[in-house]
Amino acid sequence: MPDFEPLIIAFACNWCSYAASDVAGTSRSYYPANVRIIRVMCSGMVDPTYILRALEGGADGVLIAGCRPGDCHYISGNTKAEKMVERMKTLLRRLGLEDERLRLQWISSGEGRLFARTIEEMVGRLKEMGPSPLKKRRGCQA
Amino acid sequence: MISQQLLLDITKCSRCGKCTAICPMFEKTRGWDTGVARGKLLISWGLVRGELEINDKLIESLYQCPTCMLCEQECAAGAKVTEIIREARALVVERGASVPFSHRGTFDTVARITLRDGLHRDWLDLIRGDFRESGEIVYFPGSLPYLEPILDFDLGAARIISAAVKIFNRAGIRPTIVKELADSGHDTFWSGQYQFFNALKEKNSRLLAGAKMIVTTCAEDYYILKNEYSLDAEVYHISQFVRDLVREGKLAFSKGVERVTFHDPCRLGRHMGEYDAPREVLKAFADYREMVRYGKDAACCGVGAWMNCNKYSKQLRLDRVKEAAEAADTLITACSKCLSHFSCLMTEPEKVEDLPDIKIVDFTEFAARNLKDI
Ligand code: SF4
Ligand code: SF4
Ligand code: FES
Numbered sequence: 038m039p040d041f042e043p044l045i046i047a048f049a050c051n052w053c054s055y056a057a058s059d060v061a062g063t064s065r066s067y068y069p070a071n072v073r074i075i076r077v078m079c080s081g082m083v084d085p086t087y088i089l090r091a092l093e094g095g096a097d098g099v100l101i102a103g104c105r106p107g108d109c110h111y112i113s114g115n116t117k118a119e120k121m122v123e124r125m126k127t128l129l130r131r132l133g134l135e136d137e138r139l140r141l142q143w144i145s146s147g148e149g150r151l152f153a154r155t156i157e158e159m160v161g162r163l164k165e166m167g168p169s170p171l172k173k174r175r176g177c178q179a
Numbered sequence: 180m181i182s183q184q185l186l187l188d189i190t191k192c193s194r195c196g197k198c199t200a201i202c203p204m205f206e207k208t209r210g211w212d213t214g215v216a217r218g219k220l221l222i223s224w225g226l227v228r229g230e231l232e233i234n235d236k237l238i239e240s241l242y243q244c245p246t247c248m249l250c251e252q253e254c255a256a257g258a259k260v261t262e263i264i265r266e267a268r269a270l271v272v273e274r275g276a277s278v279p280f281s282h283r284g285t286f287d288t289v290a291r292i293t294l295r296d297g298l299h300r301d302w303l304d305l306i307r308g309d310f311r312e313s314g315e316i317v318y319f320p321g322s323l324p325y326l327e328p329i330l331d332f333d334l335g336a337a338r339i340i341s342a343a344v345k346i347f348n349r350a351g352i353r354p355t356i357v358k359e360l361a362d363s364g365h366d367t368f369w370s371g372q373y374q375f376f377n378a379l380k381e382k383n384s385r386l387l388a389g390a391k392m393i394v395t396t397c398a399e400d401y402y403i404l405k406n407e408y409s410l411d412a413e414v415y416h417i418s419q420f421v422r423d424l425v426r427e428g429k430l431a432f433s434k435g436v437e438r439v440t441f442h443d444p445c446r447l448g449r450h451m452g453e454y455d456a457p458r459e460v461l462k463a464f465a466d467y468r469e470m471v472r473y474g475k476d477a478a479c480c481g482v483g484a485w486m487n488c489n490k491y492s493k494q495l496r497l498d499r500v501k502e503a504a505e506a507a508d509t510l511i512t513a514c515s516k517c518l519s520h521f522s523c524l525m526t527e528p529e530k531v532e533d534l535p536d537i538k539i540v541d542f543t544e545f546a547a548r549n550l551k552d553i
Contacts, residue, residue, distance in 0.1 A: 085329050086284055093288060124329070128329060131297045132300065170297055171295060
């Protein structure tokens with residue numbers, strides 16, 4: 038699959054990672070256009086079903102980006118997200134999906150460069166892995 | 180499409196109010212007829228005749244019922260209440276409304292994913308014990324491996340599945356476990372998504388074509404495989420399987436002193452009429468106590484098919500564990516869903532007022548733990 042362009046759905050916390058994606062934009066850090074960003078008020082509000090629905094709907098990878106430990110504006114939303122992501126990785130493996138399709142990354146609001154690098158890394162890895170096995174039937178292309 | 184017979188059932192309802200005295204949900208929601216069988220029957224009637232519009236209130240009424248069947252077995256008119264409610268749900272689904280699942284529908288999504296072919300499922304490493312991947316005697320763990328990671332407490336999928344395999348092994352059987360099987364479709368069926376259910380059923384029936392015997396650890400899986408599939412295989416709930424093995428002298432237990440009681444899952448009890456098998460097994464080795472409401476009058480755990488978890492169902496669960504705590508130290512149940520709902524209640528003791536101190540254990544795990552060498 039030479040021309041495969043993975044689609045990534047990113048759930049980005051309003052207070053940090055979403056701002057970081059803005060910083061990436063304004064400071065003209067390059068990052069691939071494979072990502073669709075969904076702003077959430079805290080990484081802790083990302084529900085398992087959002088991840089599964091994204092994958093079911095044709096995403097090749099899902100990124101959950103939140104404030105660094107100790108920085109969550111709702112105190113422990115990010116620790117909650119961390120536990121949830123661990124459990125979802127288990128679920129994905131059990132269901133027959135590669136758990137690397139799901140990534141959690143702490144990105145604080147100034148770290149535009151880190152945001153860009155995270156997306157670059159994910160795109161690179163997903164290209165190696167190929168399209169999500171859930172995608173084949175419902176060919177929703179990026 | 181709702182059958183003539185079921186429609187006739189609705190007209191037979193004389194609105195005597197017996198169900199209002201029995202329905203646990205009605206008691207908790209206190210008041211409106213939309214919360215109890217006789218009202219739900221009228222709503223179903225209105226839906227079928229096109230006299231009612233689908234709105235949130237109507238959906239709430241139809242789905243806020245764990246279809247526990249308590250009312251149905253007492254209904255003076257003999258109306259098949261749960262079937263009617265299910266058919267009405269199917270009408271709602273057919274007309275494009277979405278099902279108000281708990282957990283934002285995660286379990287429904289998982290069921291849809293299990294329908295996809297070509298995924299390399301990876302959970303057999305959970306199992307300790309001797310099994311094979313194709314053969315005639317099948318152990319059906321259902322969606323247990325997938326339920327567990329979604330819930331934020333330890334459901335014990337590995338322990339329960341391994342316990343079942345241990346029981347088979349003790350009786351000299353290497354059970355078959357087919358990891359490609361899709362969700363059994365119990366929840367899909369009871370939510371009224373018939374088309375989706377048929378797809379699950381078709382896939383599983385294909386994968387189970389060579390089976391002669393199927394044993395489930397979950398009462399809901401047992402119900403659906405036995406009732407709504409047309410399999411050539413004999414379907415058993417693990418409590419029946421264990422009872423038979425004990426009778427044949429192929430399994431034995433060491434006597435324990437633990438005081439236990441049994442919660443009849445609605446699907447195993449009222450829906451399938453199996454009350455004796457789990458009791459026969461438990462009485463054989465544990466200090467068995469009965470709760471006030473048991474057997475055909477057993478209270479429901481409060482949630483049916485992941486559809487109506489709310490403050491009312493939580494109250495039902497709390498009432499039930501309190502009742503259990505009066506009778507015993509350990510509550511045994513034989514359904515992965517009842518186990519989830521009860522365990523969920525017990526995970527946050529600080530958040531629930533006067534939560535009793537009681538252990539919730541799955542039947543399979545409990546039986547396997549007490550097995551004795553013959
Ligand atoms: S099935 Fe149970 S919850 Fe539903 S109306 Fe009847 S008694 Fe009430
Ligand atoms: S009781 Fe059941 S449906 Fe409700 S939150 Fe707990 S596990 Fe989920
Ligand atoms: S506010 Fe950013 S992760 Fe909670």
